[in-house]
Amino acid sequence: MITSSEKQQLPPGTILSGKWNGRSYRVEKLLGIGSNGQVYLVGSGRSTYALKIGNETAELQAEANVLASLDRRERGRPPFLLDVDDAAVGGREASFYVMQYVPGVPVRSYLRQHGEQWFGVIGYRLLKRLAELHAAGWAFGDLKNDNILVGSYGRVALVDFGGMTAMGRGVRQFTEIYDRGYWAAGTRTADPGYDWFAFAVLWIHVLDGKRLMNLTRTLLPQNRHPRELLALVRTNAALKPMEPWIERALEGRFRDTDEARELWRAQLQAAQGVKGGEAARVPGWMKGLFALSALLCASAAAFWLLK
């Protein structure tokens, strides 16, 4: 459901000239349609960015505020938020903000292209990103397949911060099948557990989407319960080994997101061990990849600390 005026797409080549800050952007293509605006790939000078434009000035500004606050909190990386401005579009004024462009594809497409065995690393990286947000006092809120872009070698980036909510407040934007409240598993108050729940549903959606969709269509509202999700997990070959972890996530039983991440890794290793012979080749490079990512993480941390 979007505003009628937002259904109109900007043709490639459209120039958006900022009214306040004076920067202008050339529309290259539509990247996605959000609840309160459209996201375009735009060029300015020799760089490309992602630009979100819509008519709900206050809502867009609220999202920009979240990005700005993350940028303040996470110094030492390039900022997410680059510009906030208004531009005339077809005779009407629209508001926009400009972000770093993150190339990548949603999790599901990535696994389809590169193989399901990537889900472990992607999940691990995602939990790491969530841990950072949680430590900064935010829940991501609208965690779902479309909002997670995976780049080369399973690098993940979260996009669309419209659901990001300060801990203790009502989650601003959510997607029903990922929502803890929808599954009668708790409130819609932003806390780390809200994201863990959505994270668990994410993997069911990504690895067993058809059955999940079918379940949500057929289940009566009064029967919605996390055990229904677990029943899917138990009967899916790819998800089954992760069942203990997923159960804890659905019930919110982690001390914090760092613990969730450590246990995710441990569960993956245990799962690999169980598979034995046939998978022997996989754990080798998987471990190597973990070591590499740990090394990268450590060196990034060292770099950041020394800086």
Added chain:
Amino acid sequence: MNQILLITDGGSNVGDSPVIAAAQAYADGIVVNVAGVVDEGSIGEYGATEIAEIARAGGGMSRIVSSRQLSQTVQMMTRQTVVGTIQQAVNQELRHLLGVDSVAALPPSKRAEVVQVMEDLGETATLRVALLIDASASMKPKLSAVSEAIRDLALSLQSRAGDSAVAVFHFPGDSDREPCVMDASWMDSTARIEALFGRIRMRGTTPTGPALLRVVEFFRETCGKIMSEPVQPSSPNRRDDTDGVRSDYVV
């Protein structure tokens, strides 16, 4: 912030005009939103016009939806109304203090601060929503969807940082002297809602107007002196609230 949410499936047929009742509610600072639920056939021109008119008189918005969409429509209208109420109040202050018409007229740096304040207000202000459910015979197949929508709304309200309360009424009442019946007063627990509709006796008439007035009285009795009438909205963005295209709820 006080809201009435009317859930119905057709036109009123007994008693005072619901449009005048909604205007009375709005004069008492209560915004009236209307969800028209239609699964088969159409709501009829009379019903559709009345629904839109009630919302317009009540300073709120109206939607005509199927039972499946009811839950998210109810959430969306409630949230949009909170945002709209705050936006109105803030715009009024901005006009008064800075001589600009709305947040959008401020430069982005100032806008950031104002929006921050608006978000805080929206999340922390006390919010009361009285649901008024049409329980005339034709609504019977839709009541489970209504009950689900109430449960879902109560869950979202509970998740806010500010105080929230939900009350539930249905109409018609059991006798002619009683336009509507209260099923639940301001309550903080959703547990009782499941059981609410078991007791309802479906009857034929639809006294929407008298029922609305009764709920306005209930606000007066329980919430003391209610705030005065909000300033008539003049901004164009409120006018398109009834045409069914605004939403911030993602599925």
